[in-house]
Amino acid sequence: MTAYTTTRLVFFSPTHTSARIARAIGEGIGMGRRIETDLTLDEEDTPIHVENELTVIAAPVYGGRIAPVALQRIKRLKAQHSPAILVAVYGNRDYEDALLELHNTAVELGFTPLSGAAFIGEHSYSTPDMPVAAGRPDSSDIQKAFLFGQDSLKKLENHPELPALTVKGNFPYKEFSPRNSSVPECTDACCACGICIEVCPTHAIRLNDGGDAIETDTERCIKCCACVKECPNGARTYYTPFTQILHEKFSARRESEIFL
Ligand SMILES: Cc1cc2nc3c(=O)[nH]c(=O)nc-3n(C[C@H](O)[C@H](O)[C@H](O)COP(=O)(O)O)c2cc1C
Ligand code: SF4
Ligand code: SF4
Missing domain, CATH: 3.40.50.360 (Flavodoxin domain)
Structure with missing residues (x-):
């Protein structure tokens, strides 16, 4: 052995x-x-x-x-x-x-x-x-x-x-469900610090041309929510109706x- x-x-x-x-x-x-x-x-x-x-x-x-x-x-x-x-x-x-x-x-x-x-x-x-x-x-x-x-x-x-x-x-x-195009969004609390850019596994986030906001590539985003959980300002949120369903049925x- x-x-x-x-x-x-x-x-x-x-x-x-x-x-x-x-x-x-x-x-x-x-x-x-x-x-x-x-x-x-x-x-x-x-x-x-x-x-x-x-x-x-x-x-x-x-x-x-x-x-x-x-x-x-x-x-x-x-x-x-x-x-x-x-x-x-x-x-x-x-x-x-x-x-x-x-x-x-x-x-x-x-x-x-x-x-x-x-x-x-x-x-x-x-x-x-x-x-x-x-x-x-x-x-x-x-x-x-x-x-x-x-x-x-x-x-x-x-x-x-x-x-x-x-x-x-x-x-x-199991077959995957059809892809939906929703991605996390930013609130006004976003200061364009770029931390979410560094933690995104698929490089789906970048600073806009003005450097004062971020943009998300919907094709690259895998909805992993790393950006949501790592944002120091709580400025990144992902709204999906699944959250409520999961909370109600799978708690x-x-x-x-x-x-x-
Ligand atoms: C797109 C997506 C699909 C998911 N599908 C399932 C699922 O089918 N069943 C489940 O129990 N959790 C599901 N999850 C939750 C993750 O499996 C779970 O949060 C896991 O702990 C994430 O692992 P990580 O922390 O290593 O990224 C899903 C999460 C994402 C982002
Ligand atoms: S980590 Fe938060 S505050 Fe920083 S750029 Fe991303 S969303 Fe904006
Ligand atoms: S959800 Fe994941 S893949 Fe999508 S932008 Fe955020 S960190 Fe990148």
Whole structure:
């Protein structure tokens, strides 16, 4: 059996919940060497070669699937049978086929799935008035992610040949809903500081020609709400009728699911 000494944490995480879960799993694994491959702002397309590294791949669920931009960036990874811990992070509604999609993609990329999990993160559309999984992952989620990391490592150590992993989900995957053209907007509180430009994973925001306001490219925007959550002035808002629906129908706390 290969003795692994390095953990690689790979994530795409505009509002940081997938990153926090990945890091807690990494803490649970507890290997001396830990590398982070943060794909959130990384638009490179050069291959990332993974050899003899226990790899954690975490990404958010968008519409019951892995966020398409995340999946596209994850496809830069090229592995040679390295074991992978696969994690879908969702906003307390459902993750439907996302974990299976991540699992199947990891196999195509040359990974050997070791374990899988679905964790809950504050919904990107959550607002103070209409919270949806606000504050998650909380300390209980982080503790579960830590234990999941420990248990995944134990499984790896106890199985020289990893058995096939089964995770929840269906193929063909859920179809995406038709794209709508709404994007976050700014109130008068916007001072054109440009912080949202730096946190936007798809470079959808730019300063206008006068340099006194920002403009959003509706085609590039993936509605991740990083700009909304990072604006220091609370000047960026995203109105969608989904927020109220999510708040009314999907506020009951859901818990993480583990596949070992
Ligand atoms: C466009 C979009 C679609 C989403 N679809 C779902 C969904 O189908 N189910 C769900 O429970 N949460 C959904 N979410 C919420 C995110 O999965 C959740 O907030 C996640 O924690 C975000 O991860 P991040 O913090 O790593 O960016 C969606 C969020 C966005 C922006
Ligand atoms: S971060 Fe907020 S204040 Fe700064 S440019 Fe963006 S919307 Fe305006
Ligand atoms: S402009 Fe769109 S893609 Fe960019 S951070 Fe805001 S919501 Fe995300």
